[in-house]
Amino acid sequence: MSGTMRAFVMTEVGRTAVVEKPIPVPGPEEAVVRTTAALICTSDVHTVKGALPVADGATLGHEAVGVVHALGSAVEGFTEGQRVAVNAVTPCFRCDYCQRGDTSQCGGPLGxxxxxxxxxxxxxxxxxxxAAKGNLAPIPDELSDEKAAYACDMLSTGIxxxxxxxxxxxxxxxxxxxxxxGLCATIGAHRLGAGRIIAVESRPERQALAKQFGADDIVDFTAGDPVEQIMDITGGVGVDAAIEAFGFPQTFEACLRVTKAxxxxxxxxxxxxxxxPLQIPLDAFGLGMNGKSIRTGLCTGGNLRMQRLFRLMLSDRVDPTPMTTHRFGFDRIEEAFELMASKSDNVIKPLVTF
Amino acid sequence: MSGTMRAFVMTEVGRTAVVEKPIPVPGPEEAVVRTTAALICTSDVHTVKGALPVADGATLGHEAVGVVHALGSAVEGFTEGQRVAVNAVTPCFRCDYCQRGDTSQCGGPLGxxxxxxxxxxxxxxxxxxxAAKGNLAPIPDELSDEKAAYACDMLSTGIxxxxxxxxxxxxxxxxxxxxxxGLCATIGAHRLGAGRIIAVESRPERQALAKQFGADDIVDFTAGDPVEQIMDITGGVGVDAAIEAFGFPQTFEACLRVTKAxxxxxxxxxxxxxxxPLQIPLDAFGLGMNGKSIRTGLCTGGNLRMQRLFRLMLSDRVDPTPMTTHRFGFDRIEEAFELMASKSDNVIKPLVTF
Amino acid sequence: MSGTMRAFVMTEVGRTAVVEKPIPVPGPEEAVVRTTAALICTSDVHTVKGALPVADGATLGHEAVGVVHALGSAVEGFTEGQRVAVNAVTPCFRCDYCQRGDTSQCGGPLGxxxxxxxxxxxxxxxxxxxAAKGNLAPIPDELSDEKAAYACDMLSTGIxxxxxxxxxxxxxxxxxxxxxxGLCATIGAHRLGAGRIIAVESRPERQALAKQFGADDIVDFTAGDPVEQIMDITGGVGVDAAIEAFGFPQTFEACLRVTKAxxxxxxxxxxxxxxxPLQIPLDAFGLGMNGKSIRTGLCTGGNLRMQRLFRLMLSDRVDPTPMTTHRFGFDRIEEAFELMASKSDNVIKPLVTF
Amino acid sequence: MSGTMRAFVMTEVGRTAVVEKPIPVPGPEEAVVRTTAALICTSDVHTVKGALPVADGATLGHEAVGVVHALGSAVEGFTEGQRVAVNAVTPCFRCDYCQRGDTSQCGGPLGxxxxxxxxxxxxxxxxxxxAAKGNLAPIPDELSDEKAAYACDMLSTGIxxxxxxxxxxxxxxxxxxxxxxGLCATIGAHRLGAGRIIAVESRPERQALAKQFGADDIVDFTAGDPVEQIMDITGGVGVDAAIEAFGFPQTFEACLRVTKAxxxxxxxxxxxxxxxPLQIPLDAFGLGMNGKSIRTGLCTGGNLRMQRLFRLMLSDRVDPTPMTTHRFGFDRIEEAFELMASKSDNVIKPLVTF
Structure with a gap:
């Protein structure tokens, strides 16, 4: 089980490299997976920019699937060679936060x-x-690595x-x-019973995907104030719910402005x-009394979640693969990462195979 | 506003007739609608068989759409001639039950x-x-009377x-x-995020509709114990939830048997x-401790509900009209009713137009 | 039923007066109550300062009890002379917002x-x-006018x-x-299962009431940063929930800071x-991902709510009357109002009797 | 860490004995606790009567507290000698059922x-x-062993x-x-906001405890049909919720009969x-449509739950110790068990100290 492997790491803030590292060895409750496919995430780009206090040399990536390479001594119910996916969030399931149901906050904020x-x-x-028992998710035979990889973060977070x-x-x-x-949030809204979905987006290829994934109306924020456009579409009433999938103060405020009391x-x-700090405009907040709520969250993890998402894809209710705009072998990982960092060539998600 | 009209009534238990009645006059908070289309419901058949203590001569029917004929003096926000649908359940919205959120139990059980x-x-x-303000639901222009009529009971109850x-x-x-x-419950499960829907049904034409409406697996109960079949399909684990849409003791028990802890x-x-009485088998109930729950309900009423259902149809997420197997003019209402009572000719829903 | 009455009005922003007005006459669904007791609210003070766009000459007050003086023609189930209380929020129960359950936002924000x-x-x-059917709340004989008046806003909002x-x-x-x-929120937290309640307050008489109403710990914000004090009390972990009952940007932020992920x-x-605008500090918000939620609301209205609150007082689970620090006859209403406006003499709530 | 200990076991259906067993040795994720106090449960009596398929020689008991004797190699955050309590339900927290939130059904029904x-x-x-990380609950110094033991099952289940x-x-x-x-359910209803609690009980000493724990009304079922009595007390309306804490078909039916739609x-x-099988009377079930729900459950486990219950006792909101009617040393365990089995001498809970 020993030996070395290649890993794509952040050597320091702003710099990445492919380096050799030892193949990891599992502790009693852990597993080691040999990677077969992975998606690059904008969070990786944030990380390299210095968003998180990350150790120099830390390997990047959190949306990967593969086959079980080694199982810890206490891990039962899986076999080596089995195809598995692992969610970006890997809770312990046993701390106070996990027992409270906040598994993505395992041990503390974003833990x-x-x-x-x-x-x-x-x-x-x-x-x-x-915590392999709770985090290793066997991939059904009918499901491609690519589809399974979308469950690791994109679908789980969006839904x-x-x-x-x-x-x-x-x-x-x-x-x-x-x-x-945001596209996966559109998928989620569509699958969870929304009657009308208004997607805010300016890029034509993303608008087209939004439509394909369930959006009924497209609001192009370059063509006018999106708040006004949404109020127009809804006859001045506003929407029942708004999802902020952009990460900008203005969109956060816009979400408050377009929701009804x-x-x-x-x-x-x-x-x-x-x-x-983010700002809450008082008029859109009813001076603190208009019954609105704001909720935050981080990708729901664990293998039960993965099975739920797999079922949506097995039944063809959800197919996220039109988001894969680019494909690379792991030997071109730096090229793939640069593409994601630059958001060029209309990239949505680059898939990396091993 | 005076005059007479034709009404399809239950003259006594087991007998129906078309009779002349005065056109109703609205009280201050009420409205009167001129009917344009209606669906016949199995509940009407139950009623005629004596299921409810109904006054002799009571008019049947509760799934109808039409145009506003007259508005009570206190009713604002609607206009005569406007196309409207009215849910089978018309709550007062103000009694204790309604304020508690149990609007279908307005004033007491099934009220x-x-x-x-x-x-x-x-x-x-x-x-x-x-209570016209809360119960008159304007029909969007894009929506046919037929579609709107499905919101009155079928879609609302199934969902x-x-x-x-x-x-x-x-x-x-x-x-x-x-x-x-049951078909509408399949639609509901499909729209509310189910990953796999197992529909139990023996009639081929209903199986086909179930598939069309979102079912992934069909279990034919004439081909073997449906509990065993569902346990097989789910790898011995059972389902997360079961919906009883049949009204038989055996299916109620089967629902308990196929659900997991x-x-x-x-x-x-x-x-x-x-x-x-219905029976709860103790083993399928974990001796009262296996975390299962049983929930009952009656069609959710009110015009907000209707608008929600209309939106699902406006966006083509839901189209219930394949359930309309037969069409009649009101002059053939007794023929339509007999068809529903006999469940012959593969009837699912007969539409009556006025 | 005609005649005139005295009313305490806001003549213009910043000015109040007692004036003569006609005794109101109920519409078909309304009732008129002869007032017997009322509590003055800080919201009245805000209103006079110009918080709301209020018509000149509008009568102040929204926490009153009395006896039924006249009933509208369509109102059933009540009798003239009956003791009743009326919540500060009087929904129609039938609009979209009410049907959605947001009765305090009846017809739109704060409606x-x-x-x-x-x-x-x-x-x-x-x-x-x-909407008298849903808003007239009969007062049980065992309950004083004073207690019943606390259900109109204070207890309903705090809980x-x-x-x-x-x-x-x-x-x-x-x-x-x-x-x-805030004291009523402490009552609410105590009654709804909290295991430990930390009340932030500097005034000794309010600290004492907080203790009496269920607070376990008192944090005096004049003795140090309340966030630090709460983190100390909770061993650095923070609280599960925080209630903002002050209306200041700093306390709103403090609420975010003291809650755990x-x-x-x-x-x-x-x-x-x-x-x-209010501000959301990004670190206390997990950059939008730490699972926290923010919820706003306005006093829950309707007579079912009143009955619920009455039951808490009938069973002696709740007694809000220690908050009544001052008592006045209606002829001294301006004095009572000035007291509330100036927050002098350790006033908490002044009761006005008629 | 080796050696032997005394254990109270079921030798076969209907028979118990105190035997010598090896002191257990913890696996990597486990702990071993030296018992200091335990409560005998009616479930132990059921078990000895043959309720569960239990291995001959299995040690009885599931409501115990003690001090940490040994910790598995992977268990962090605890120290030997630390006072701890352990819930009757000890989930793995990682299986599908646990991830779904049904931790008492860990791995399957009642698992x-x-x-x-x-x-x-x-x-x-x-x-x-x-799963010691999630199941060992440190006991605060201020809390007696006796109080802590009540959290293991009685308070957790009742609440x-x-x-x-x-x-x-x-x-x-x-x-x-x-x-x-049932007494702990009364405590739970009292702590979770009930406005009026009606306790059904015939024994005077239990009636008195029920009053002490929050019941407002006592219904003695030996003095008349409890359903009728409850309907009378509630003015013919029935209750919002009923809790079945008896385990008899008649009380289960009565629960359905006394709840409102x-x-x-x-x-x-x-x-x-x-x-x-249990029976559901159709009239009390609205023919399946009166909006009622039935929910079952098994003691909520895990150390977060224990901390929650400890807090209720630390703040003197809850004191279950009046239920301790008898006290024994472990050398008199068989006598204690017989007392519980015979329900004689007005026993409620016997405490056994080690």
């Missing part, structure tokens, strides 16, 4: 997000899986955005920005690049 | 179900709408069955029987024809 | 708050009750603050400020006096 | 209930704690009964039978002694 932040990520030939919007059947929902997570704002955008 | 039971039904040329099943994204759900309400049983079947 | 804002308030010898904090059994809860609404902030403070 | 059923119980000088009744503030709640679990029945009674 379930271990890859890169606490342990090496999985943009490497092998990677560790903590969580819709879950946190507490959509009731037939609700109107606005989704701000149709990047990969009693409406819900679900935030899944990453606001780490904002230099200032 | 929101007023048509035929408390006031004349709407299988007539004109009908009364209580409520799925709502009461508390489906989480990717859940497995079994729906017992694919009559019109912690699972939910949602009952929308009418059990009024059972001579005996 | 259920009718007294003074939309119709004359009830700091008058007689007052109107809209709503605790409800919106989604307290689970044994949770730790911080309540910021122990004015009358996954925690809930419930806002019941009125932020109308802040010139700037 | 979180490990003591005696799957592993040796803790009516012994030492006992094993599975779960109230939680599953979905009590809203001011609700009316009936609790059927005031044995130890839309009401909730929460079952915590053990129905293993019934030879027949």
């Amino acid at each position: 379930g997000y271990r890859y890169t932040a606490q342990i090496d990520g999985n943009m490497a030939e092998y990677f560790i899986v903590p 969580m955005g819709a879950e946190n919007a507490a959509i009731e059947i037939g609700d109107t929902v606005a989704v701000f920005a149709q990047g990969p997570v 009693g409406g819900r704002v679900s935030n899944i955008g990453y606001h780490g690049e904002n230099p200032n | 929101g179900y007023r048509y035929t039971a408390q006031i004349d039904g709407n299988m007539a040329e004109y009908f009364i709408v209580p 409520m069955g799925a709502e009461n099943a508390a489906i989480e994204i990717g859940d497995t759900v079994a729906v017992f029987a694919q009559g019109p309400v 912690g699972g939910r049983v949602s009952n929308i079947g009418y059990h009024g024809e059972n001579p005996n | 259920g708050y009718r007294y003074t804002a939309q119709i004359d308030g009830n700091m008058a010898e007689y007052f109107i009750v809209p 709503m603050g605790a409800e919106n904090a989604a307290i689970e059994i044994g949770d730790t809860v911080a309540v910021f400020a122990q004015g009358p609404v 996954g925690g809930r902030v419930s806002n019941i403070g009125y932020h109308g006096e802040n010139p700037n | 979180g209930y490990r003591y005696t059923a799957q592993i040796d119980g803790n009516m012994a000088e030492y006992f094993i704690v599975p 779960m009964g109230a939680e599953n009744a979905a009590i809203e503030i001011g609700d009316t709640v009936a609790v059927f039978a005031q044995g130890p679990v 839309g009401g909730r029945v929460s079952n915590i009674g053990y129905h293993g002694e019934n030879p027949n």
Whole structure:
């Protein structure tokens, strides 16, 4: 089980490299997976820019699938060679936060997000899986690696955005920005009963995907104030729920402005690049009394979640693969990362195979 | 506003007739609608068999749409001539039950179900709408009368069955029987995030509709014990939730048997024809401790509900019209009713136009 | 039923007076109540300062009880002379917002708050009750007018603050400020299962009441940063939920800072006096991803709510009357109002009897 | 760490004995606790009668506290000698059921209930704690062993009964039978916001405790039909929720009969002694449509739950010790068990110290 492997790491803030590292060895409750496919995430780009306090040399990546390479002594119910996916969030399931149901906040704020932040990520030939019993998700034969990889973060986070919007059947929902997570929030709103989905996006290829994934109306924010456009579309009433999938103060405020009294704002955008606090305009907040709520969250982890998402894809209710705009072998990982960092060539998600 | 109209009534238990009645006059908070289309419901058949203590001569019917004929003095926000639909359940919205959120139990058990039971039904040329502000639902221009009529009971009840099943994204759900309400429960489970839907049904044409409406697996109960078949399909684990849409003791028990520990049983079947109490098998109930729940309900009423259902149809997420197997003019209402009573000619729903 | 009455009105921004007005006459669905007791609210003070766009001459007051003086023609189930209380929020129960469950947002933002804002308030010898069937709350014989008056706003709002904090059994809860609404939030947290309640307050008499109402710890914000003190008390972990009952940007931020990841902030403070938007510090918000939620609300209205609150007092679980620091006859209403406006003489709530 | 200990075991159905067993040795994720105090449970009596398929020689008991004797190699955050309590339910927290939130159904029906059923119980000088990180609950210094022991099952189960009744503030709640679990359900209903609690019980000493724990009304079922009495007390309306804490078909039916339309029945009674299925009377079930729900459950486990319950006792909100009617040393364990089995001498709970 020893030997070395290649890993894509952040050598220091702003710099990445492919390096050799030892193949990890699992602890009693852990597993090691040999990677077969992975998706690059905008969070990786944020990390390299310095968003998180990450150890120099930490491996990047948190959206990977593969086959079980080694199992810890206490791990039962899996076999070596089995195809598995692992969610970006790998909770312990046993701390106070996990018992409370906040598994993505395992041990404290954002604590379930271990890859890169606490342990090496999985943009490497092998990677560790903590609490393997709860985090190793066998991939059904009918499901491609590519589809399974979308469950690791994109679908889980996007659908969580819709879950946190507490959509009731037939609700109107606005989704701000149709990047990969916003597109998955559109999928989520569509699957969770929304009656009308308004997607805010300016890029034509993302608008087209939003339509394909369930959006009924497209609001191009370059063509006018999106708040006004949404109020027009809804006859001046506003929406029941708004999902912030952009990570900008203006969209956060816009979410509050377009929701009706009693409406819900679900935030899944990453606001780490904002230099200032977010602001809540008092009129859109009813001076603190208009029944609105704001909810935040981080990707729901664990293998039960993965099975739920797999079922949506097995039944063809959800197919996220049109988001894969580019494909690379792991030997071109740096090229793939640069593409994601530059957001050039209309990239949505680059898939890396091993 | 005076004059007479034709109404389809139950003259006594077991007998129906078309009679002349005065066109109703609205009280201050009421409206009168001139009927344009209506669907016949199995509940009408139950009523004629004597299921409810109904006054002799009561008009049947509770799934009707039309145009506003007259508005009570206190009713604002609507205009005569406007196309409207009215839910089968017309709550007052103000009693204790309604304030508690149990609007279908307005004033007491099943109390929101007023048509035929408390006031004349709407299988007539004109009908009364209580608490018009909350119960008159304008029909969008893009929506046919036929589609709107499905919102009055079928879609509202079926989707409520799925709502009461508390489906989480990717859940497995079994729906017992694919009559019109069961089919709509399948639609509901599909729209509310189920990952796999197992529909129990033996009739080929209903199986086909179930597939069309979102079912992934069909279990034919004439081909073997449906409990065993569902356990097989789910690898011995059972389903997360089961919906009883048949109204038989055996299917109620089967729902308990096929759900896993912690699972939910949602009952929308009418059990009024059972001579005996329903039974809960102790093993399938964990001796009272396996975390299962059973929830019952009656069609969710009110015009907000109608708008929600309209939105699902406006966006083409839901199209119930393949359930319309037969069409009649009101002059052939008795023929239509006999068809529904006999369940012959593969009838699912007969539409009556005025 | 004609005649005139005295009413305490806001003649223009900043000025009040007692004037003669006609005794109101009920519409078909309304009632008129002859006032016997009322509490003055800080909201009345805000209103006179110009917080709301109120018609000149509007009667103030929204926490009153009395006896039924006249009933509209369509109102059944009540009798003239019956003792009744009426919540500060009087929903129609039938609009979209009400049907959605947001009855305090009846018809739009804060729309259920009718007294003074939309119709004359009830700091008058007689007052109107809209939608009487849902808003007239008979007072049980065992309950004094004074106790019943606390249900109109204070208890309903304070307990709503605790409800919106989604307290689970044994949770730790911080309540910021122990004015009358904050004290009632402490009552609410205590009654809804909190395991430890930390009340933030500097005035000794309010600290004492907080203790009496269920607070376990008192944090005096004049003795040091309340955030630090709460973090100390909770061993550095923070609380499960925080209730903002002060209406200041700093306390709103403090609520976010003292809650753990996954925690809930419930806002019941009125932020109308802040010139700037509220701010969400990004670190206390996990950059938008730490699972926290923020919920706002306005006093839950309707007579079912009143009955619930009455039951808490009938069973001696709740006794709010220690908050009544001053008592006046209606002829001294201006003196009572000045006292509330100046917050002098350790006033908490002044009771006015008629 | 080797050596032997005394354990109170079921040698075969109907027979118990104190035997010598090896002191258990913890696996990597486990701990071993040296017992200091334990409560005898009616479930132990059921087990000896043959309720569960238990291995001959299995140690009885599941409500014990003690000090940490040994920690598995992977267990961090605890120290030997530390005072701890362990819930009767010890979930793995990582299986599908646990991730779904049904931790008491860990791995399958009732699967979180490990003591005696799957592993040796803790009516012994030492006992094993599975998944120690999530199941070892440090006891605060201020809390006696006796109080802590009540959190292991009685308080957790009783309060779960109230939680599953979905009590809203001011609700009316009936609790059927005031044995130890029923008394704790009364505590739970009282702590979770009930406005009026009706306790059904015939024994005077239990009636007195029920009053002390929050019951407002006592219904003696030997003095007349309890359903009629409850309907009388509630003015013919019935209660919002009923808790079945007796485990008899008649009380289960009575729960359905006394709840209003839309009401909730929460079952915590053990129905293993019934030879027949439970029955649902159709009239009390609205023919399957009156909005009622039935929910079952098993003691909520895990150390977060224990901390929650400890907080209720630390703040003197809850004191269950009046239920301790008898005290024994472990050398008199058989006498204590006989007392519980015979329900003689007005026993409620016997405490055994080691």
